[in-house]
Amino acid sequence: MKPLVLDLPYPSADELTTDVRSGNILSFAYATLKGELAAVLQYVYHHFYFDNIEKEIADALMSVAFAEMKHIDILGKAMLKLGVSPRYVQCPNTNAFFNTSQVSKATSPAKMLMDDVQSELNAIADYQKMLFVLKNEQVAAIIQRILLDEQLHLETFKNLLEKYSKN
Secondary structure (H helix, E strand, C coil): CCCCCCCCCCCCCCCCCCCCHHHHHHHHHHHCCCCCCHHHHHHHHHHHHHHCCCCCHHHHHHHHHHHHHHHHHHHHHHHHHHHHCCCCECCCCCCEECCCCCCCCCHHHHHHHHHHHHHHHHHHHHHHHHHHHCCCCHHHHHHHHHHHHHHHHHHHHHHHHHHHHHH
16 A cells, blocks of 8 residues: 655755754654644554445555655654654653544544544644744755645545545
């Protein structure tokens, strides 16, 4: 199964240099309570439920989870280059380690899909906020590219919700 991403290259993080401010901004998307790690866990969890209900939705959820894993990889590498440890914490610069408290616990198909739509809306809003405060153009380019994938995921979940609601 392939990640659900646009067929566009991601800007490289190879040329990034220490910029702790930008690294800390990125960390909000990485593994905080609403970050990429939470999305991966939510979509995999929902995949398990849909695997016995609707294979198309289950496969789409796993493809989006793989895309979010790709984003974790990109963000983690960029954070290291920027001088920030890619730790799994609830909030940057804390020792409160990541937990699954914000991962959807829904088990009804409609609620799961609605939660997935909301998760993507939150990700898009958070990435747009990051773009507003980022001054590092190289980091902003990485965020803009990831944002395109999140918009694709949102449309995918909306279409699946509409299709599932008609059944």
